[in-house]
């Protein structure tokens with residue numbers, strides 16, 4: 190049997206294949222609840238002040254995650270609503286292209302005190318959790334994407350998410366219901382401004398997104414899918430229809 194995470198990766202094969210979407214672990218350091226004091230301590234260690242609304246993208250510094258586009262969108266939005274930007278991610282040390290992108294983003298940010306560019310180590314799970322929980326709006330402005338786990342992670346924390354309508358992100362976000370889907374820098378800028386100006390609407394997106402992740406993208410659903418696949422393999426085919 191073969192397992193694919195999404196239909197676009199599936200191939201014509203002679204063995205049975207099943208589609209099983211990825212999931213997040215709500216009990217892991219990346220996703221578990223954190224106390225307010227703990228979040229504040231971590232932000233302080235990272236040099237981020239929580240005095241302004243925080244717009245965040247957590248991603249490897251990779252062109253397909255479009256960190257420069259996020260910076261441009263944030264700059265347009267900031268003309269209307271005061272806010273800070275956090276671009277946090279790793280991947281710059283072992284990936285030469287990542288280092289180039291990180292340098293480019295730093296140059297473009299040109300020491301703006303409201304832009305925090307954080308090159309995080311791979312172990313920074315609690316830090317990512319704290320940054321996501323402290324954020325007012327979370328962006329995932331990918332130009333190309335697989336599943337986009339950062340979207341599930343942000344929605345699980347009940348955050349309003351603005352994300353590129355690519356890869357499997359539309360499976361996680363229904364536009365204007367459980368988040369916002371965008372295609373351009375201008376669209377992203379528009380929605381940053383809108384969500385920062387309409388906190389109740391933003392909160393409702395986050396709440397709907399949280400429920401969607403709870404129902405579809407937690408480890409429990411993932412385990413159920415695998416158990417059904419295993420029961421198919423061991424000959425009990427009565428459950429297969431539910432896969």
Ligand code: UDP
Nearest residue numbers: 247248249277278279309317336337338339
């Ligand atoms: N991530 C991380 N540290 C970073 C950047 C990302 O741990 O510096 C995590 C992020 O929280 C998510 C995963 O890496 O769990 C990225 O998965 P996603 O599907 O969003 O994108 P990919 O990097 O696989 O293209």
